[in-house]
Amino acid sequence: MDQSEPPNQxxxxxxxxxxxxxxxxIVQEYVASGRAVGSKTLTERHRVGYSPATIRHEMADLxxxxxxxxxxxxxxxxxxxxxxxxxxxxLLGEVELPFPEQIMIRHQFRQVELQLEQWMELAxxxxxxxxxxxxxxxxxxPTTPRLRHFELIALQPRLGLLILVTADSxxxxxxxxxxxxxxxxxxxxxxxALVAEVAGLSAEEVAxxxxxxxxxxxxxxxxxxxxxxxxxxxxxxxxRHSGIENILAQPxxxxxxxxxxxLLALLRGGAFLGALLPQxxxxxxxxxxxxxxxxxxxxxxxxxxVSTYGIDGEVTGVLxxxxxxxxxxxxxxxxxxxxxxLMSDLMANLYSx
Amino acid sequence: MDQSEPPNQxxxxxxxxxxxxxxxxIVQEYVASGRAVGSKTLTERHRVGYSPATIRHEMADLxxxxxxxxxxxxxxxxxxxxxxxxxxxxLLGEVELPFPEQIMIRHQFRQVELQLEQWMELAxxxxxxxxxxxxxxxxxxPTTPRLRHFELIALQPRLGLLILVTADSxxxxxxxxxxxxxxxxxxxxxxxALVAEVAGLSAEEVAxxxxxxxxxxxxxxxxxxxxxxxxxxxxxxxxRHSGIENILAQPxxxxxxxxxxxLLALLRGGAFLGALLPQxxxxxxxxxxxxxxxxxxxxxxxxxxVSTYGIDGEVTGVLxxxxxxxxxxxxxxxxxxxxxxLMSDLMANLYSx
DNA sequence: CGTTAGCACTCTCCTTGACGGAGTGCTAAC
DNA sequence: GTTAGCACTCCGTCAAGGAGAGTGCTAACG
Numbered sequence: 001m002d003q004s005e006p007p008n009q010x011x012x013x014x015x016x017x018x019x020x021x022x023x024x025x026i027v028q029e030y031v032a033s034g035r036a037v038g039s040k041t042l043t044e045r046h047r048v049g050y051s052p053a054t055i056r057h058e059m060a061d062l063x064x065x066x067x068x069x070x071x072x073x074x075x076x077x078x079x080x081x082x083x084x085x086x087x088x089x090x091l092l093g094e095v096e097l098p099f100p101e102q103i104m105i106r107h108q109f110r111q112v113e114l115q116l117e118q119w120m121e122l123a124x125x126x127x128x129x130x131x132x133x134x135x136x137x138x139x140x141x142p143t144t145p146r147l148r149h150f151e152l153i154a155l156q157p158r159l160g161l162l163i164l165v166t167a168d169s170x171x172x173x174x175x176x177x178x179x180x181x182x183x184x185x186x187x188x189x190x191x192x193a194l195v196a197e198v199a200g201l202s203a204e205e206v207a208x209x210x211x212x213x214x215x216x217x218x219x220x221x222x223x224x225x226x227x228x229x230x231x232x233x234x235x236x237x238x239x240r241h242s243g244i245e246n247i248l249a250q251p252x253x254x255x256x257x258x259x260x261x262x263l264l265a266l267l268r269g270g271a272f273l274g275a276l277l278p279q280x281x282x283x284x285x286x287x288x289x290x291x292x293x294x295x296x297x298x299x300x301x302x303x304x305x306v307s308t309y310g311i312d313g314e315v316t317g318v319l320x321x322x323x324x325x326x327x328x329x330x331x332x333x334x335x336x337x338x339x340x341x342l343m344s345d346l347m348a349n350l351y352s353x
Numbered sequence: 354m355d356q357s358e359p360p361n362q363x364x365x366x367x368x369x370x371x372x373x374x375x376x377x378x379i380v381q382e383y384v385a386s387g388r389a390v391g392s393k394t395l396t397e398r399h400r401v402g403y404s405p406a407t408i409r410h411e412m413a414d415l416x417x418x419x420x421x422x423x424x425x426x427x428x429x430x431x432x433x434x435x436x437x438x439x440x441x442x443x444l445l446g447e448v449e450l451p452f453p454e455q456i457m458i459r460h461q462f463r464q465v466e467l468q469l470e471q472w473m474e475l476a477x478x479x480x481x482x483x484x485x486x487x488x489x490x491x492x493x494x495p496t497t498p499r500l501r502h503f504e505l506i507a508l509q510p511r512l513g514l515l516i517l518v519t520a521d522s523x524x525x526x527x528x529x530x531x532x533x534x535x536x537x538x539x540x541x542x543x544x545x546a547l548v549a550e551v552a553g554l555s556a557e558e559v560a561x562x563x564x565x566x567x568x569x570x571x572x573x574x575x576x577x578x579x580x581x582x583x584x585x586x587x588x589x590x591x592x593r594h595s596g597i598e599n600i601l602a603q604p605x606x607x608x609x610x611x612x613x614x615x616l617l618a619l620l621r622g623g624a625f626l627g628a629l630l631p632q633x634x635x636x637x638x639x640x641x642x643x644x645x646x647x648x649x650x651x652x653x654x655x656x657x658x659v660s661t662y663g664i665d666g667e668v669t670g671v672l673x674x675x676x677x678x679x680x681x682x683x684x685x686x687x688x689x690x691x692x693x694x695l696m697s698d699l700m701a702n703l704y705s706x
Numbered sequence: 707c708g709t710t711a712g713c714a715c716t717c718t719c720c721t722t723g724a725c726g727g728a729g730t731g732c733t734a735a736c
Numbered sequence: 737g738t739t740a741g742c743a744c745t746c747c748g749t750c751a752a753g754g755a756g757a758g759t760g761c762t763a764a765c766g
Binding site: 050051054057074 | 709717718
Binding site: 114116149151153159165171172173176177244245248249260261265349350 | 504508527
């Protein structure tokens with residue numbers, strides 16, 4: 001939730017106390033049931049101090065103001081994107097993940113504490129479960145990747161492996177073809193010497209050093225630069241997601257496999273995250289994009305709750321959830337916020353070397 | 354296809370030429386259309402030299418023999434598992450992936466030739482596309498992983514990273530807590546010394562060496578043993594799949610999201626592959642499991658076409674496709690066979706060092 | 707003046723029933 | 737052995753009708 005916005009904003013606050021209460025109920029009821037909510041059901045299931053007729057009046061006003069919407073002439077009301085937005089910004093309040101869940105999540109991470117490779121996977125799984133929708137996690141990516149170490153390994157006379165470790169402990173391997181034949185002993189010596197020289201440097205800085213080198217050393221440094229600067233694009237595409245099951249159960253997706261396919265396509269490419277990223281740099285806290293707020297067209301039927309995580313200015317990733325606009329924003333926001341903090345803590349632990 | 358079985362097996366061959374032809378048509382038609390096929394449609398769409406009535410006679414015989422099946426009293430016939438089996442073993446013949454597709458696939462692999470990490474992903478994608486169903490690819494796994502190299506990296510005084518490279522160029526990283534404080538220079542020296550001693554050894558052999566060591570060296574070697582022997586289980590669970598879209602379009606899965614969820618659960622766990630593996634060791638070629646032949650219950654509605662790939666006795670993975678029993682076996686078998694060979698070639702290139 | 711009860715109207719969803727299409731098995735003729 | 741004809745069965749679809757839920761409007765109430 002974007003906290004920079006003051007809770008008493010004038011434009012939106014043409015709503016009376018009662019209208020706010022009703023809007024809140026409509027959203028909650030609709031999110032829970034999935035069916036358009038009418039005046040009668042509302043009075044039946046919740047203790048509103050008024051009769052259905054009064055509710056109807058207020059609903060009509062809410063509709064005029066664009067917060068709720070009629071799908072059919074005579075079927076209850078459904079929140080509009082604007083209604084959801086108002087709900088999230090003004091009616092939701094501060095929500096936090098229930099403590100028992102926090103415990104359980106921490107416990108699960110303790111199990112794989114030492115296996116970096118599994119963090120992302122686990123984060124996706126856990127987030128999906130906590131939020132009850134689809135989760136998305138991108139690998140953390142250093143803003144300017146710095147080299148910690150690299151290693152050269154001979155596979156064949158002219159073919160080898162460059163294994164590169166960055167300051168944030170990401171490991172990357174690339175095969176390389178030597179310009180000349182090289183054997184393991186020589187490669188190891190070369191790597192040791194070069195690492196001593198360029199450890200701690202960024203891609204640019206390594207490139208500068210490469211200028212002065214020649215022969216095999218020059219070649220190797222060039223490859224290091226490529227791998228190091230390639231971390232951006234390559235790692236960005238590494239996106240885990242989990243929990244499609246959750247969202248498939250929703251009535252929004254029971255309309256045949258076409259819907260499902262669209263969703264899968266969205267997740268596979270991960271392109272939608274790319275579209276979102278520019279808008280995210282601004283705030284460090286959890287951000288919510290509802291329906292038409294989303295930059296990409298394919299997302300206009302979805303709600304997205306995302307946060308960056310990692311260490312500010314050093315290494316960052318993105319994590320969040322995706323669901324129909326009719327989603328439990330409270331739960332999603334608290335889950336995403338908690339996971340982002342947890343992952344950040346884990347990374348801080350790793351990076352503070 | 355299991356080629357060990359001679360094409361002229363006696364038990365099954367109670368079928369006349371004409372019955373074989375009809376069965377072939379039924380399977381092809383049903384696979385293509387997805388609707389039960391009757392005598393009339395068959396004569397309309399294909400040049401059979403006989404009238405619908407004759408076809409009906411033969412169909413009745415095929416049904417009595419258990420090759421086709423009546424779903425409703427009066428809706429065409431559908432092949433049984435046994436019918437598919439007969440089709441695959443006796444009627445399919447040798448199929449090979451069309452040459453243009455071969456070219457395209459090779460081309461795509463050339464693009465990522467040097468990026469090991471992307472092979473699996475690409476294999477899954479390409480296989481799904483070629484076969485038109487869901488593909489599954491497990492990471493190649495050495496039968497007895499041998500150490501090629503490892504590296505120690507200090508993160509914090511008592512926390513470090515062990516990066517381990519096996520003979521087959523798999524890279525694995527684990528965080529470790531040192532029993533005593535250690536700094537980078539000392540760790541590097543230690544790693545160099547130990548690598549020189551244990552490079553090329555298997556987990557067991559390293560364990561034997563560890564016996565003789567003490568102090569930090571002993572600790573590190575123990576960790577190496579753990580990581581090395583852990584490669585089995587850990588990598589096995591690394592399963593990529595692709596192409597769910599393809600299968601969701603099938604009428605078998607239009608029956609609501611429950612079906613889809615079942616499929617997703619199947620793929621996520623990858624448990625079903627585990628069940629299949631014991632039965633696979635036997636044959637090196639592509640193997641086909643149809644319906645009730647599958648060991649796991651959840652698979653009984655599916656057809657599975659799988660093959661191992663890699664280098665015999667050294668490093669192997671599994672790759673294959675999964676679809677409804679009503680799947681295009683010809684296309685699947687040729688795709689899987691081709692991909693298995695291609696991946697094997699790639700690995701041979703890597704491993705022949 | 708805000709709130710509530712009553713009423714006529716609308717629209718969806720589900721059930722029901724009828725009908726055409728497709729396929730079968732049987733029998734009789736070629 | 738093959739084919740034509742026929743009666744029968746069953747599925748899928750489509751239209752009609754009723755139940756349920758909700759609305760907007762009007763009029764009465766405190």
